[in-house]
Amino acid sequence: MPRFNxxxxxxxxxxxxxxxxDWKAADANMLRSLLVSMHLIRAFEEKxxxxxxxxxVHGPAHSAIGQEGGAVGxxxxxxxxxQVNGSHRAHHxxxxxxLHYVSPEGLDLAAPVNxxxxxxxxxxLAEILGLDQGFCRGRGGSMHLRWAEAGVLGTNxxxxxxxxxxxxAAWAHxxxxxxxxxxxxFGDGAVNIGSVLETMNLAxxxxxxxxxxxxxxxxxxxxxxxxxxxxxxxxxRGQAFNIPSWKVDGMDPLAVYLATQEAMxxxxxxxxxxxxxxxxxxxxxxxxxxxxxxxxxxxxxxxKAWRERDPLDLVATKMIERKLIDKDDVQSLRHQAQQAMxxxxxxxxxxxxxxPAIHDHLWPSRDFVDALVRGDLSExxxxxxxxxxxxxxxxxxxxxxxxxxxVMNRRMEQDERIVVMGEDVHRLKGxxxxxxxxxxxxxxxxxxxxxxxxxxxxGLGGGLAMDGRYRxxxxxxxxxxxxxxxxxxxxxxxxxxxxxxxxxxxxxVLRTKIAMxxxxxxxxxxxxxxxxxxxxxxxxxxxxxxxxxVGLMNAxxxxxxxxxxxxHIDLYNVKGPxxxxxxxxxxxxxxxxxxxxxxxxxxxxxLNMVHQSLEVAERLGVDAEVIDLRSxxxxxxDWETIGASIMKTNNVLIVEQGSVxxxxxxxxGDEVQRRFFDYLDQPVQRVHxxxxxxxxSKVLEHAACAGPEEIEDGLRRVLAGQGxxx
Numbered sequence: 001m002p003r004f005n006x007x008x009x010x011x012x013x014x015x016x017x018x019x020x021x022d023w024k025a026a027d028a029n030m031l032r033s034l035l036v037s038m039h040l041i042r043a044f045e046e047k048x049x050x051x052x053x054x055x056x057v058h059g060p061a062h063s064a065i066g067q068e069g070g071a072v073g074x075x076x077x078x079x080x081x082x083q084v085n086g087s088h089r090a091h092h093x094x095x096x097x098x099l100h101y102v103s104p105e106g107l108d109l110a111a112p113v114n115x116x117x118x119x120x121x122x123x124x125l126a127e128i129l130g131l132d133q134g135f136c137r138g139r140g141g142s143m144h145l146r147w148a149e150a151g152v153l154g155t156n157x158x159x160x161x162x163x164x165x166x167x168x169a170a171w172a173h174x175x176x177x178x179x180x181x182x183x184x185x186f187g188d189g190a191v192n193i194g195s196v197l198e199t200m201n202l203a204x205x206x207x208x209x210x211x212x213x214x215x216x217x218x219x220x221x222x223x224x225x226x227x228x229x230x231x232x233x234x235x236x237r238g239q240a241f242n243i244p245s246w247k248v249d250g251m252d253p254l255a256v257y258l259a260t261q262e263a264m265x266x267x268x269x270x271x272x273x274x275x276x277x278x279x280x281x282x283x284x285x286x287x288x289x290x291x292x293x294x295x296x297x298x299x300x301x302x303x304k305a306w307r308e309r310d311p312l313d314l315v316a317t318k319m320i321e322r323k324l325i326d327k328d329d330v331q332s333l334r335h336q337a338q339q340a341m342x343x344x345x346x347x348x349x350x351x352x353x354x355x356p357a358i359h360d361h362l363w364p365s366r367d368f369v370d371a372l373v374r375g376d377l378s379e380x381x382x383x384x385x386x387x388x389x390x391x392x393x394x395x396x397x398x399x400x401x402x403x404x405x406x407v408m409n410r411r412m413e414q415d416e417r418i419v420v421m422g423e424d425v426h427r428l429k430g431x432x433x434x435x436x437x438x439x440x441x442x443x444x445x446x447x448x449x450x451x452x453x454x455x456x457x458x459g460l461g462g463g464l465a466m467d468g469r470y471r472x473x474x475x476x477x478x479x480x481x482x483x484x485x486x487x488x489x490x491x492x493x494x495x496x497x498x499x500x501x502x503x504x505x506x507x508x509v510l511r512t513k514i515a516m517x518x519x520x521x522x523x524x525x526x527x528x529x530x531x532x533x534x535x536x537x538x539x540x541x542x543x544x545x546x547x548x549x550v551g552l553m554n555a556x557x558x559x560x561x562x563x564x565x566x567x568h569i570d571l572y573n574v575k576g577p578x579x580x581x582x583x584x585x586x587x588x589x590x591x592x593x594x595x596x597x598x599x600x601x602x603x604x605x606x607l608n609m610v611h612q613s614l615e616v617a618e619r620l621g622v623d624a625e626v627i628d629l630r631s632x633x634x635x636x637x638d639w640e641t642i643g644a645s646i647m648k649t650n651n652v653l654i655v656e657q658g659s660v661x662x663x664x665x666x667x668x669g670d671e672v673q674r675r676f677f678d679y680l681d682q683p684v685q686r687v688h689x690x691x692x693x694x695x696x697s698k699v700l701e702h703a704a705c706a707g708p709e710e711i712e713d714g715l716r717r718v719l720a721g722q723g724x725x726x
């Protein structure tokens with residue numbers, strides 16, 4: 001018979017239950033702030049539901065009535081410099097943090113509403129109504145609330161989607177050594193999301209001061225937590241990742257407060273993340289002013305039992321017992337909170353008609369719709385630009401991959417804000433291809449090898465960029481991995497600047513390499529340009545020479561927008577001139593380059609296909625003008641250079657290597673034909689790979705990708721269309 005040893009987790013896991021002694025010992029001013037905050041939040045949420053019932057809230061109204069104790073109990077121990085983010089149900093968390101921020105000395109029970117709190121309530125309500133005076137100028141609404149100054153990183157409509165961003169802020173706190181912390185709030189529905197679990201693992205491995213605050217309200221819309229997991233004590237997740245965890249009654253705000261204080265001690269002394277699970281109950285349905293029982297998924301008796309445990313009533317009762325207040329004080333507080341919300345709504349609504357309506361002048365201007373999808377590039381004012389032909393100085397022949405490593409070493413040497421992260425970037429003499437050579441030896445605290453968890457580490461990079469203190473450079477070993485982290489890449493990083501009304505920037509660089517021809521098969525070899533070009537917010541650069549790589553990477557690292565830098569494995573060992581003493585020059589974003597002049601056809605291409613196009617045109621003797629696009633995002637296409645060429649040649653051939661399904665040429669061809677239709681002698685012609693992604697078989701891989709044969713065929717088609725067959 002085998003012998004068994006009982007194994008135990010190293011992580012502490014405790015349930016915290018308050019006693020009468022705790023309530024008697026609780027600071028009176030803290031209890032006053034606790035009660036006032038909860039009443040202001042309750043009145044706020046009731047007003048939101050009232051307006052939603054009148055059809056004045058466009059979109060959802062996820063109220064947190066009943067859950068105020070968890071938010072306020074956790075916010076009161078925070079410093080102003082501690083940060084939070086949350087999920088779609090976050091009005092209470094946003095207000096708990098910001099009320100504490102505008103009134104750091106505490107809230108006055110006798111006069112709970114002052115000029116600052118009234119301003120805060122109205123501005124938050126304006127955002128939920130989608131108005132220009134809101135924190136995100138109406139773009140965020142109920143689910144996307146951000147006030148960076150007060151420490152609110154931004155709430156999130158994707159379940160669990162904001163958790164990796166919180167890890168980025170926590171990493172910045174750890175690196176700064178301030179003892180500040182980050183709290184990421186989410187519900188029972190998010191606990192089983194991959195990005196949440198990945199981030200728990202990463203935060204524990206890197207000892208980040210991050211609290212995973214779980215509001216277990218038992219229902220993900222109508223799905224009961226017991227149906228979703230075999231371990232309904234959600235704080236048990238900490239046992240898997242060696243994270244100390246607390247389970248508390250969230251209807252007892254003092255219990256939450258005390259657990260938060262204990263968790264703060266762990267995080268502030270540098271011992272890594274914590275988990276706090278609070279059992280709470282939303283008194284209403286997932287969205288809107290109806291109770292859950294109206295939809296049949298829970299009973300009226302259940303709702304009644306939880307309402308009898310209202311956290312506002314509990315705190316008031318305990319304070320009355322201590323003779324800190326009386327019942328009249330509670331009624332006065334309730335009345336003043338409701339008056340404050342009536343006043344906030346009155347400022348926003350026109351009551352002159354039969355039904356209340358929002359004042360027309362408060363809506364954002366329609367002209368604001370596309371503003372701040374990206375920044376205005378004003379950060380480039382005075383930048384040192386230098387194309388290779390105009391560069392004054394000495395050159396040396398260097399491999400492309402050496403230029404990649406060289407410029408990153410130079411930038412990290414010059415800018416302590418740059419942090420490089422990705423799988424194996426710290427080992428193997430510079431990652432899998434040598435692109436990060438020398439970085440881990442020179443900058444060990446800023447060259448971070450990550451677990452294999454793209455959701456967590458690219459999201460952490462997004463949070464780090466949004467925090468504003470660092471400029472992350474994240475590597476996807478292969479571009480196909482973007483699908484693993486698609487929420488972070490496209491829903492979070494790409495949309496953040498616009499979604500939050502332009503409040504803040506997103507200076508993140510994402511590096512990846514196309515490896516067609518390497519035999520890695522269908523899930524490693526795609527060209528991501530076509531996908532990223534459809535995502536508002538991303539800038540895309542694709543350097544084809546070592547010299548251009550240095551200049552474009554320098555530009556990417558200066559840019560306040562997220563920039564995808566695409567490399568190609570075929571170019572890594574190609575040599576080209578690189579300055580010997582100057583790796584600080586920039587090449588402008590949005591500037592294409594004519595590499596070969598011609599009059600018969602304009603060839604538009606990027607990366608390795610630029611060189612193949614040049615070689616085929618030379619071999620065939622075709623009078624082709626070859627343009628290296630270099631910048632591929634919609635905002636970065638150089639229509640001045642492209643247009644001048646088209647008006648001269650009247651024919652266009654777009655050349656790319658990858659699959660037609662995710663083709664970049666789809667966007668580019670459409671734009672060319674709409675902009676220059678009158679100058680074209682024939683439809684835009686294209687060279688691209690097949691429908692299928694590349695296979696492992698060398699023969700099938702070659703057949704799936706475009707190459708010299710396909711370029712030659714494309715040129716012949718264009719010239720045949722002109723009656724000039726080769």
